[in-house]
Amino acid sequence: MRVKITVKGIVQGVGFRPFVYRNAISHGLTGYVRNRGDAGVEILLEGTKSALTAFLKDLQNQKPPQARIHEIIKKDLNGKNEYAQFAILESSEEVEHSGSVVPPDSAICSDCLRELRDPTDHRFDYFFITCVNCGPRFTIIERLPYDRANTTMREFPLCGFCLKEYEDPVNRRFHAQTVACPTCGPKAYLTTRTGRAVIVQDPVREAGKLLSKGNIVAVKGYGGFHIASSVTLKEPLLRLRESKHRNAKPFALMARSLEAVESFAEVNPKEQELLTSPARPIVLLDKKPQYDLSELVAPNLHNVGVMLPYSAMHYMLFDQVSDRAFVMTSANPPNEPIVKGNEEAIRILGGNVDYFLFHDRQIAHRCDDSVTRVHVDRNAFIRRSRGYAPAPIMLNQKAKRCAIGLGGELNNTSCVLNEDKAFISQHIGDVENLSTRGFLKEATTHLIRLTNSRVEAVACDMHPKFTTTHLAKELAEKNGWQLIQVQHHHAHVAALMAEHSTDEIVGIACDGYGYGTDGSAWGGEILHCTKRSAKFKRLGHLEPQPLLGGDVATRYPIRIAAGMLSKRTSINDWLMQHADDLPHGKAEAILIESQLKTQAQRIPQTTSLGRVFDAAAAILGICYERTYEGEAAMKLESEAVKGKDVLDMASVICRDTIDTTQMLLSVYENRDKYSKSDLSYSVHTYLANGLATLAAEKAVDLGVGTVGFTGGSSVNGLLTKIMRKVVEAEGLRFLVHESVPSGDGGVSLGQAVVGGFCRF
Numbered sequence: 001m002r003v004k005i006t007v008k009g010i011v012q013g014v015g016f017r018p019f020v021y022r023n024a025i026s027h028g029l030t031g032y033v034r035n036r037g038d039a040g041v042e043i044l045l046e047g048t049k050s051a052l053t054a055f056l057k058d059l060q061n062q063k064p065p066q067a068r069i070h071e072i073i074k075k076d077l078n079g080k081n082e083y084a085q086f087a088i089l090e091s092s093e094e095v096e097h098s099g100s101v102v103p104p105d106s107a108i109c110s111d112c113l114r115e116l117r118d119p120t121d122h123r124f125d126y127f128f129i130t131c132v133n134c135g136p137r138f139t140i141i142e143r144l145p146y147d148r149a150n151t152t153m154r155e156f157p158l159c160g161f162c163l164k165e166y167e168d169p170v171n172r173r174f175h176a177q178t179v180a181c182p183t184c185g186p187k188a189y190l191t192t193r194t195g196r197a198v199i200v201q202d203p204v205r206e207a208g209k210l211l212s213k214g215n216i217v218a219v220k221g222y223g224g225f226h227i228a229s230s231v232t233l234k235e236p237l238l239r240l241r242e243s244k245h246r247n248a249k250p251f252a253l254m255a256r257s258l259e260a261v262e263s264f265a266e267v268n269p270k271e272q273e274l275l276t277s278p279a280r281p282i283v284l285l286d287k288k289p290q291y292d293l294s295e296l297v298a299p300n301l302h303n304v305g306v307m308l309p310y311s312a313m314h315y316m317l318f319d320q321v322s323d324r325a326f327v328m329t330s331a332n333p334p335n336e337p338i339v340k341g342n343e344e345a346i347r348i349l350g351g352n353v354d355y356f357l358f359h360d361r362q363i364a365h366r367c368d369d370s371v372t373r374v375h376v377d378r379n380a381f382i383r384r385s386r387g388y389a390p391a392p393i394m395l396n397q398k399a400k401r402c403a404i405g406l407g408g409e410l411n412n413t414s415c416v417l418n419e420d421k422a423f424i425s426q427h428i429g430d431v432e433n434l435s436t437r438g439f440l441k442e443a444t445t446h447l448i449r450l451t452n453s454r455v456e457a458v459a460c461d462m463h464p465k466f467t468t469t470h471l472a473k474e475l476a477e478k479n480g481w482q483l484i485q486v487q488h489h490h491a492h493v494a495a496l497m498a499e500h501s502t503d504e505i506v507g508i509a510c511d512g513y514g515y516g517t518d519g520s521a522w523g524g525e526i527l528h529c530t531k532r533s534a535k536f537k538r539l540g541h542l543e544p545q546p547l548l549g550g551d552v553a554t555r556y557p558i559r560i561a562a563g564m565l566s567k568r569t570s571i572n573d574w575l576m577q578h579a580d581d582l583p584h585g586k587a588e589a590i591l592i593e594s595q596l597k598t599q600a601q602r603i604p605q606t607t608s609l610g611r612v613f614d615a616a617a618a619i620l621g622i623c624y625e626r627t628y629e630g631e632a633a634m635k636l637e638s639e640a641v642k643g644k645d646v647l648d649m650a651s652v653i654c655r656d657t658i659d660t661t662q663m664l665l666s667v668y669e670n671r672d673k674y675s676k677s678d679l680s681y682s683v684h685t686y687l688a689n690g691l692a693t694l695a696a697e698k699a700v701d702l703g704v705g706t707v708g709f710t711g712g713s714s715v716n717g718l719l720t721k722i723m724r725k726v727v728e729a730e731g732l733r734f735l736v737h738e739s740v741p742s743g744d745g746g747v748s749l750g751q752a753v754v755g756g757f758c759r760f
């Protein structure tokens with residue numbers, strides 16, 4: 001018999017061809033295997049029927065750990081057998097199928113780590129040791145097929161030793177495109193902040209020692225630069241905060257080992273699984289009571305973001321120091337993408353660091369670290385990037401049309417929906433300026449090319465002024481694609497439905513801001529959505545509240561609190577007491593009061609849950625100025641986890657609106673009677689109960705069996721826990737995100753599925 005098999009999925013760059021080779025040989029089959037230009041693998045087999053059956057069974061059951069098979073296409077061939085043996089052929093440039101993709105970057109495997117530490121091994125102490133099972137992939141691939149010549153490893157021709165391994169079918173580095181050694185591979189080197197070489201024997205370990213002594217070092221990783229420092233010394237941390245213009249935003253850490261993490265943070269089994277997984281995300285962990293790292297790392301938060309080393313270089317940083325962890329924060333200037341080039345790094349970061357730890361391999365694609373959080377035993381992505389992107393989210397049906405989603409404005413990603421696979425890009429960031437817009441365009445184009453997608457529609461937000469809306473219009477016009485605008489919270493709910501293969505849902509979508517169908521600011525929404533319809537119904541929402549001063553109100557939560565409270569009580573004294581917490585002092589306090597009195601009708605309104613959290617945080621003295629996205633909400637949750645419900649308020653629901661003024665007033669009136677923690681907890685209880693009760697009621701009325709929670713606020717573990725209880729008590733199913741970001745990083749997926757599945 002002769003057959004031609006095409007395998008689609010993540011099958012290039014994961015040791016698939018060597019696996020096929022060994023499998024074919026073991027069953028006595030002849031023919032060939034080769035990579036294709038569309039990221040698939042093509043296999044031609046000649047042999048007996050029973051051998052072929054056995055081969056196919058092993059293909060599914062014994063595939064390499066990083067491989068994902070999405071589809072096997074089998075075609076019987078006529079004619080006589082042609083092959084006397086089985087071989088791995090040169091890759092073909094042929095592009096026929098679509099939807100396969102390159103694998104994400106993967107952390108160093110245990111075999112490579114063992115060799116790194118073995119003095120008799122050829123790659124002993126080599127910072128860039130990798131094999132067919134580990135190392136960078138997505139961040140080094142410029143084009144397909146995945147051959148060394150198409151990656152940034154092409155500048156490093158293999159030495160005799162590496163070549164021998166590369167060509168040996170039984171070797172772990174057989175056709176491993178990142179294979180390299182101290183003789184032929186990339187080199188690490190240390191420089192001063194101006195790029196002047198610092199000549200040392202062992203640049204990586206020297207960098208570790210510099211960090212330990214209090215220096216700030218920019219370290220080049222797989223997808224970009226990190227800025228690293230000590231986690232206990234005050235001086236470099238203060239300097240880092242100043243230079244990054246981050247007064248309070250928490251820094252992520254890299255810890256030397258799991259034991260080290262456990263000395264300052266709680267780690268449950270699910271968190272341990274994530275920390276040690278090949279994706280090596282940053283996991284937000286609860287601080288232990290005996291947490292003893294500097295308070296400057298994650299100020300006023302109950303949790304801290306931690307990852308484990310993902311490359312040999314990272315492991316080696318800790319070799320000659322006793323530090324349990326280093327700060328490892330993404331090197332990106334405000335609103336700009338993560339820095340990836342060596343010269344770019346000196347230009348942009350030189351003023352803020354003491355040293356650079358470089359290597360001389362180029363980064364093809366930027367890719368920030370992923371950030372995740374565990375709710376009980378569920379994974380909640382805050383950012384899905386390195387280690388995950390661009391692996392697709394699998395849907396249960398093929399889309400009607402190939403659509404891309406360009407996302408929103410902040411924390412953005414883009415998404416390519418091709419048949420039953422949704423490819424979400426790496427984290428792009430806030431696309432407000434030219435360089436991030438360029439990054440979005442480049443990342444999306446690359447993703448379309450990698451997946452060989454023939455795009456028919458482009459979906460974007462409804463906001464008329466978003467950069468992404470302009471870009472979508474431009475692309476639609478230029479390429480003749482259909483343009484589809486999707487409401488922000490509808491996109492959140494659509495993403496949740498797609499992730500869980502649900503056709504109908506009552507979705508609770510809460511966050512800081514989304515442009516509503518009426519042009520006003522939404523953010524505490526209950527929507528009825530179905531998979532087939534591009535329309536949705538707004539069933540309910542939080543009470544609209546005044547947003548005095550627009551963006552200024554978002555920055556200074558006292559304004560929101562004042563606006564809400566002034567509906568029911570006089571806030572004059574309170575505002576004056578807090579005049580110093582406003583940027584313009586007393587004059588501003590007086591102005592706020594008079595505007596609330598005289599212009600009440602003209603102040604824009606918002607139904608945002610985030611803004612209610614802001615107001616509560618201001619009243620409780622937890623946050624007067626928001627210096628990073630979600631700051632007040634995060635700090636309020638950090639207080640709440642230590643508290644209990646003391647207000648015991650029943651939800652005040654008037655028709656389809658959940659009252660928030662009364663609750664805030666109670667917090668205000670009781671602020672001296674109860675602790676911050678108890679009142680923070682009570683705010684959570686009230687809002688979660690109100691939203692979940694109204695959503696469940698609507699679901700029962702409509703005969704819909706599922707209620708879901710999505711949007712940036714659904715990262716909040718306490719809200720989620722309370723809502724789940726209310727919804728499940730009604731006998732309904734409760735859904736939250738597990739493999740897609742809950743916040744705006746998931747919007748592009750929602751847009752793409754509305755664009756790809758709905759009737760228009």
Ligand SMILES: [Zn+2]
Binds near residue numbers: 113129130131134135
């Ligand atoms: Zn390895």
Ligand SMILES: [Zn+2]
Binds near residue numbers: 180
């Ligand atoms: Zn070599």
